[in-house]
Every structure is written in structure tokens, then in C-alpha cells.
Amino acid sequence: MKIYVIYDSENGHTEALARSVMEGVSGVEGAEAEIAHVNDADIYKLEDMDAIIWGCPGHFGTISAGLKTWIDRLGYLWAQGKLVGKVGGVFCTTATVHGGLESTMINLITPMLHNGMIIVGLPGNIPENALYGSYYGVGVTCPVELSEDDPKNLPSENDLILGRALGRRVAEVTRQLVASAAR
Numbered sequence: 001m002k003i004y005v006i007y008d009s010e011n012g013h014t015e016a017l018a019r020s021v022m023e024g025v026s027g028v029e030g031a032e033a034e035i036a037h038v039n040d041a042d043i044y045k046l047e048d049m050d051a052i053i054w055g056c057p058g059h060f061g062t063i064s065a066g067l068k069t070w071i072d073r074l075g076y077l078w079a080q081g082k083l084v085g086k087v088g089g090v091f092c093t094t095a096t097v098h099g100g101l102e103s104t105m106i107n108l109i110t111p112m113l114h115n116g117m118i119i120v121g122l123p124g125n126i127p128e129n130a131l132y133g134s135y136y137g138v139g140v141t142c143p144v145e146l147s148e149d150d151p152k153n154l155p156s157e158n159d160l161i162l163g164r165a166l167g168r169r170v171a172e173v174t175r176q177l178v179a180s181a182a183r
Helices: 013-026 043-048 065-080 101-114 157-182
Strands: 002-007 032-037 051-057 087-094 138-141
Touching (some): 002 013, 002 043, 002 065, 002 157, 013 032, 013 087, 013 138, 013 157, 043 065, 051 065, 051 157, 065 101, 087 101, 087 157, 101 138, 138 157
Parallel strands (some): 002 051
16 A cells, blocks of 8 residues: 655654654555655655645644645646545644644645545544544644744654654555455
8 A cells, every 4th residue: 555645844843743654654564655845746646645644834724835736736636536535644733832733734634525535633542642632633833943043843752653643543544445445
């Protein structure tokens, strides 16, 4: 089964989370994972994928311009129904505690639903998410640096654990769907 992780990242925060999602995918037997920054991500590969996980920094509570521009290029796949039945998952980072994590994830999920994809989030019974409650996918806060002398404030280890949990869950659900389709 093939899983594509696509991300937009400007300062490394979302890239670090994307790489943890990739680690989670890669830890599942039979998963072939590929990761790409949105500037390098090939929309023509989507048709051959079993699952697609995309993420970005939240900009004012919605999708970053870089990822939104890329998503807007998926019209021909939508018109032909090429993504129907594929598994989808989302992740994002924001700079402030109330910076729009949930609204960004819902905005990331919406184009997946328009394309007929099956959305996988993180249920509360997953130990890594039991107290955090990031049900739509993974959304984490990386406080903004006010000057270039400030530390980078990359995602914490707990944030990266959530990323790995999302990658693992998407891969496990995808494996089950691919196996049932093969019967």
C-alpha cells in the first residue's frame, strides 16, 4: 500500500510534524511511504496512492497559500473521480494557542471530502491522544519566535508522538481497506 505525505512548511515546524507522520506510516508493515514539500509534490502521483496525508501551517485559521494553491490544482482528479475511496488524513501547526487548529484541519478535510476520500482522524481512545483531543487529525501549537535570536520552538516530543500516531493510524486503516478490497 502506498501513502503520500504532502506538507507546506515555512520555518520547519510543519516539516518536523510531517516527518513524524511519515515515521508513523513507515512503522506499519506493508506501508510504502513517500514525503514531499508542496513545492515538490507531484499531483499526478495521487492517483496511484492508497492514502494521502497533507498538512500545513495554519494561516489565520485556514490552509496556507502554498498548500491551497496545490490543492486547487486537483480539479481534473476530482472531475474524473480519481481520489474516491482513498484514505485521507490531515495535520497542521499554528503559532498561538488559539490560532485556529481545528478550523485549519476542517478546511484541510473539506477538499478530501469533495474528492470522495475516507477521512481518518485520531480517536480519543488512542493513548497518545486521550488527553490532548486532536480528533480531526493532528494540530499542534509552536509558539511564534519574536526575533531571529529566539529558539525555533519546533514541535515538542509529545507533538511528534501525536504525528507518529496519526501516520500509524492512517496506514493501519489503509491496510485494512486495501486487504478487504483484494478479497
